[in-house]
Each structure stands twice: as structure tokens, then as C-alpha cells.
Amino acid sequence: MKMWLEDIWAAYGSTLGFGMVNAFFALSTYAVLSAGILSFATVTYAAAGGFLGTQLALHLGLPVFLVLPAAALIGAALAFVVALVFLRLESHWMALASLALVLITRVVALNATPLTGGVYGLSVPLFFPFAGLVVLLGVVAVVFWRLNQSWYGIAARAVREDPAVASTLGIPPRRIQTIAFVVSGATGGIGGMALALSLQFLSPDTYFINIAFTMIAAVVLGGSYHWAGAILGAFVFTALPVVAQAVLPEFEKVLNGVALLLIMIFLPRGLIDPRFWRLRKSAKS
Amino acid sequence: MSLLLETDDLGKSFGGLTAVADLNLAVPHGCVAGLMGPNGAGKTTVINLLSGLLRADRGRVLLDGVPMQGLPPHHIAAAGIARTYQNVRLFSGMTVLEQVMAGCFLRRGTSLMASFLGLPAARAAHRAVQSHALDLLDRVGMADRAEELAETLSYGEQRRIEIARALGSNPKLLLLDEPTAGMNAQESDGIGRLVHALRDGGMTVLMVEHNVRLVMDFCDRVTVMNFGRALANGTPAECMAHPDVQAAYFGRADDAERIRSLR
Known part of the structure; x- marks a missing residue:
């Protein structure tokens, strides 16, 4: 029995770890999406959190368990600045601008050699226990649960559905969306540092388009109308290629695509909707 | 009677089209004012200007003597103007109660942070707002549907939910944009009685309304607009008797003569 569990852990432990890292990225995307904003800037918060957090640990000797909150603060501060600029743009231009930001992030990562190691990358000789990651994801999930239950959650849902109507109810859309950006930044910063701790090595390509793709796919898959959807979507999206590889190695990519297509066709609003x-509840009563 | 709402030569153009020109409205405290006019007269534009969704090109809007023009909509809402929409604009995915809760945002009585932390005072305030929202739903006769998804309800029911949502902020001035569109006579009278009850409770109402019978029965004062301008001001009976109003609605007398001569 114990052997069997150890085998499973050896085979899928790292998948679980990356599932959690991706859950942070997906939650970061959900944070802005839940206030009506599509932004890829999570990649930038992750890069800032990952590189700066690692430097804080290596050069200032910050203990590992403090590095993650520090990465959250770095991400949040950066997101606040991004919000000041981005919230002046119309929604689709904002999405494009955030993609541009992702491209800029890579250029900066390549050239800010003292900070990022440039083309040679940056080794991250830090150890963070797996259980720590679980606890951290739990804490972040509680934050999202509270946000959803609070007046912020009510206001954000209104702004997402119709910002003009929300504003005539006295809800300030810009202020709500700025909070959404800051929450997204903090979560993205944690995700970036968690990725650094999982990979133990950072290169300029670590924080790039692949993360943007993963987080959008995870949120679409899991459902963009509930924070639990982002977490579930991240795990499913991370596990899908691994499961496909184990079941039908020849058709891994095909199986992947088919599964995603099926979910999008039959559950267009995601797994958690x-x-x-409520529609079912209304229909019953 | 002192004036709650005043507009002073209010004007708005879209490119070459003048939607509202030199409009002077005067709505006293505690009155039900009607805004009438043929399609395209600029009534909804006026509502959009008053609520801040559109920015006026010219003129002023005064609420209790305080200038409102140029302020963002959420400041205007905080100053005491609430509204409904011509094509009901409820939030998708929300229950009836949640819609009205969103309307109560301004009187939540707690900070966003306290609410996030779930402090006891914030919880108590939240419960108080929730019971207030249920009271408002009771006023529009929708309390028993509170937990249902609003988009599954009928058009008339959605209109009443929208009114409850607008009442959430406890406004001084309630703007209703065609509140009875798509309703039968019985439902329309229900809205009229609700509006009277609100007025008797001290609220001031400005409503865009097409139904002449309803305006005659329930409005204290009327402004009739055509091509962005005010044609007539006064009691409903005075306005209906005004020759310009009759011409706007039924055509001119000499047109009728000409048609007769063509036969």
C-alpha cells in the first residue's frame, strides 16, 4: 500500500505542485476578470514576484516563508501602477496593452542581468515544503471567498455585468477595478515566486506567453464566474496532458484538444457555473 | 414650493443632431413630474444627462441648488439621483435580492475592508441592508421571488425589480424611463400607485411616460418635448390642451385641411 502511494507521488507529485502554481495564475486572472477586465499582466506580476523575491532571499537573506508574502506585495504594488495606466483604456485595448506588457517583460528579463541573470538565467537554491504551498493556496482561496462574500464582491459582479448601470447605483467602477488589479497583482506575484521555488531555476522564458495561455485556458475551463472554477480549471488543465500521456501516449495532444473542445462546447461557462x-433551482421552485 | 431639480439651458448634440436644446426643467420637491413627447423627442437623452451617463454640451443641472453637470455618475447617485432604464438593465446571473443589494451599495453602512474581514459590525450592517432590500422588494410586490434568478422572470416583474434596485440608495429624485412599457392597464396602474406612495413618502419622481391616461391620472406636472425642446410646461390638462402639443402628436390643423382638399 505504502509503496503504491509512493509510486503515485513520484509520478504525479510534481504535477500536483505545478497544478497549484497554475492555480495562483488562474486566480490572478480571475481576480480582474471578475471585475470585467481581461488582462494578461499576471505574467508581469509573476516575473516581478519571482525575480525580485529570489533576489531578496539570495542577497538580503530573507527567509523563504517571508519571500512569498514579499512577492505578493511586489506584485500588488506593480499592479497598482499598471491599473493607473490601463484603466484609462477601453476593454479590448486594455487586453492588447497587457499582451504588450508581457512582451516587454521578457525584454526586461533578458537585459536586466544583475537582477535576472539575463540569458544565463538565475538559479534558485531555496527549499519550500510542498505542504507550505498547500497552506498558501488555502489562505489565498479564503481571501477570494471573503472577497466574493463581501460588498466588494457584490460591487465587482455589478461592474462586470454592466459598468454604466453600476455607476448609476453609486458603485465607482474605477475604484472597484483598481482593487481587482491589486488582488490580481498580489496573487500573480505569489504564483511567480511559487513557480521559481518549484523550478529552482528562472530564465527569461519562464515568465512568458505560455503562462498567459495556461491561465486563460484554466479559467475558461474551470469557469470564470466563481473563484473555485479558477482553481479547479488550473488542476484539470495541468493534469490533462499527464493523464493523456499515461492513457494513450500516441494521442496525447489530440486527446488534450478533444477534452478542451468538449468542455467548451457542452460547458461554455466552465465546470463551475x-x-x-441557480437556473436549476429556479426551474424546480 | 422649493425646487429639487432645475436645469438651466441644458443642451446636448450628437454630431449634427441636436438631441436636447435649451431645456429648462423645474421639478419641485415632493412632486411626480412627467416628461412626454413623440419618439425621438430627446426624453431618454434628458434622463441620461441628469444621471450623468451623458455629459451635457451646455447648460447646468442643479439638485437642491448644487451643480451636478460634469460629475461622474456614481457621484450623482451619491448626491441623490437614482434611475431605471427604458430597456430593463438588470445584472445577468444575479438573484432578485442580489440586484436590490447592489442598489443598496451607497447605504451599506460599512467599509469595503470591514466587510471583507467580516467584522461583527459589518455583518450586522449587512443583515440590516438585506432586510431593507427585502422591504423594498415587498413594496414592489416581489418579496416572494427574492431568491430567483432575475432573468427568468417576466418583463413586468423585471421592471419592478429595477425600481426596487433604484430605491436601494434612498434617492431624493427617482428617474423612471418608461416604467410601464410593455405592461397592461392593471400593471400600469400598480406602477402609478407605487409612484404616488413614494411621493407621499417624500420622494420626488420624474418619469418619461407615453401612456397619456397614466400621465393624466398620476403626474402632478408635465413637460412635453419635441425635437429636443420643451413645447409646454404645466399640469397634465394644460399641456394636453396646448395647441403645439396637439400639433406634435396629431399633426397641424392646416395639414388636415390640405389632406381634405386632396380627396
Whole structure:
């Protein structure tokens, strides 16, 4: 029995770890999406959190368990600045601008050699226990649960559905969206540092388009109308290629694509969809 | 009677089209004012200007003597103007109660942070707002549907939910944009009675309304607009008797003569 568990852990432990890292990225994307903003800037918060957090640990000797909160603060501060600029743009231009920001991030990572190691990358000789990551994801999930339950959650849902109507109800859309950006930045910063701790090595390509793709796919898959959807989507999206590889190695990529297509066709609002439950409840009563 | 709402030569153009020109409205405290006019007269533009969704090109809007023009909509809402929409604009995916809760944002009585932390005072305030929202739903006769998804309800029911949502902020001035569109006579009278009850509770209402019978029965004062300008001001009976108003609605007398001569 114990042997069997150890085998499973050896085979899928790292998948679980990356699932959690991706869950931070997906939550960061959900944070802005839940206030009506599509932004890829999570990649930038992750890079800032990852590189600066690692430097804080290596050069200032910050203990590992403090590095993650520090990465959250770095991400949040950066996101606040990004919000000041981005919230002046119309929604689709904002999405494009955030993609541009991702490209700029890579150029900066390549050239800010003292900070990032440039083309040679940066080794991250730090150890963080797996259980620590689980606890951290739990804490972040509680934060999202509270946000959802609070007045912020009510206001954000209104702004997402119709910012003009929300504003005539006295809800300030810019202020709500700025908070969304800061939450997204903090979560993205944690994700970036968690990725650094998992990979133990950072290169300029670590924080790039692949993360943007992963987080959007995870949120679409899991459902963009509930924070739990982002977490579930991240795990499913991370596990899908691994499972496909184990079941039908020849058709891994095909199986992957088919699974994603099926979910999008039959569950266009994702695996977790509060509106669907409510419709069912309404239909019953 | 002192004036709650005043507009002073209010004007708005879209490119070459003048939607509202030199409009002077005067709505006293505690009155139900009607805004009438043929399609395209600029009534909804006026509502959008008053609520801040559109920015006026010219003129001023005064609420209790305080200038409102140029302020963002959420400041205007905080100053005491609430509104509904011609094509009901409820939030998708929200229950009836949540819609009205969103409307209560301004009177939540707690900070966003305290609410996030779930402090006891914030929880108590949240419960108080929730019971207030249920009271508002009771006023529009929708309390028993509070937990249902708003988009599954009928058009008339959605209109009433929207009114409850607008009442959430406890406004001084309630703007209703065609509140009875798509309703039958019985439902329309229900809205009229609700508006009277609100007025008797001290609220001031400005409503865009097409139904002449409803305006005659329920409005204290009327402004009739055509091509962005005010044609007539006064009691409903005075306005209906005004020759310009009759011409705007039924055509001119000499047109009728000409048609007769063509036969």
C-alpha cells in the first residue's frame, strides 16, 4: 500500500505542485476578470514576484516563508501602477496593452542581468515544503471567498455585468477595478515566486506567453464566474496532458484538444457555473 | 414650493443632431413630474444627462441648488439621483435580492475592508441592508421571488425589480424611463400607485411616460418635448390642451385641411 502511494507521488507529485502554481495564475486572472477586465499582466506580476523575491532571499537573506508574502506585495504594488495606466483604456485595448506588457517583460528579463541573470538565467537554491504551498493556496482561496462574500464582491459582479448601470447605483467602477488589479497583482506575484521555488531555476522564458495561455485556458475551463472554477480549471488543465500521456501516449495532444473542445462546447461557462445552479433551482421552485 | 431639480439651458448634440436644446426643467420637491413627447423627442437623452451617463454640451443641472453637470455618475447617485432604464438593465446571473443589494451599495453602512474581514459590525450592517432590500422588494410586490434568478422572470416583474434596485440608495429624485412599457392597464396602474406612495413618502419622481391616461391620472406636472425642446410646461390638462402639443402628436390643423382638399 505504502509503496503504491509512493509510486503515485513520484509520478504525479510534481504535477500536483505545478497544478497549484497554475492555480495562483488562474486566480490572478480571475481576480480582474471578475471585475470585467481581461488582462494578461499576471505574467508581469509573476516575473516581478519571482525575480525580485529570489533576489531578496539570495542577497538580503530573507527567509523563504517571508519571500512569498514579499512577492505578493511586489506584485500588488506593480499592479497598482499598471491599473493607473490601463484603466484609462477601453476593454479590448486594455487586453492588447497587457499582451504588450508581457512582451516587454521578457525584454526586461533578458537585459536586466544583475537582477535576472539575463540569458544565463538565475538559479534558485531555496527549499519550500510542498505542504507550505498547500497552506498558501488555502489562505489565498479564503481571501477570494471573503472577497466574493463581501460588498466588494457584490460591487465587482455589478461592474462586470454592466459598468454604466453600476455607476448609476453609486458603485465607482474605477475604484472597484483598481482593487481587482491589486488582488490580481498580489496573487500573480505569489504564483511567480511559487513557480521559481518549484523550478529552482528562472530564465527569461519562464515568465512568458505560455503562462498567459495556461491561465486563460484554466479559467475558461474551470469557469470564470466563481473563484473555485479558477482553481479547479488550473488542476484539470495541468493534469490533462499527464493523464493523456499515461492513457494513450500516441494521442496525447489530440486527446488534450478533444477534452478542451468538449468542455467548451457542452460547458461554455466552465465546470463551475453558479448561474447554472441557480437556473436549476429556479426551474424546480 | 422649493425646487429639487432645475436645469438651466441644458443642451446636448450628437454630431449634427441636436438631441436636447435649451431645456429648462423645474421639478419641485415632493412632486411626480412627467416628461412626454413623440419618439425621438430627446426624453431618454434628458434622463441620461441628469444621471450623468451623458455629459451635457451646455447648460447646468442643479439638485437642491448644487451643480451636478460634469460629475461622474456614481457621484450623482451619491448626491441623490437614482434611475431605471427604458430597456430593463438588470445584472445577468444575479438573484432578485442580489440586484436590490447592489442598489443598496451607497447605504451599506460599512467599509469595503470591514466587510471583507467580516467584522461583527459589518455583518450586522449587512443583515440590516438585506432586510431593507427585502422591504423594498415587498413594496414592489416581489418579496416572494427574492431568491430567483432575475432573468427568468417576466418583463413586468423585471421592471419592478429595477425600481426596487433604484430605491436601494434612498434617492431624493427617482428617474423612471418608461416604467410601464410593455405592461397592461392593471400593471400600469400598480406602477402609478407605487409612484404616488413614494411621493407621499417624500420622494420626488420624474418619469418619461407615453401612456397619456397614466400621465393624466398620476403626474402632478408635465413637460412635453419635441425635437429636443420643451413645447409646454404645466399640469397634465394644460399641456394636453396646448395647441403645439396637439400639433406634435396629431399633426397641424392646416395639414388636415390640405389632406381634405386632396380627396
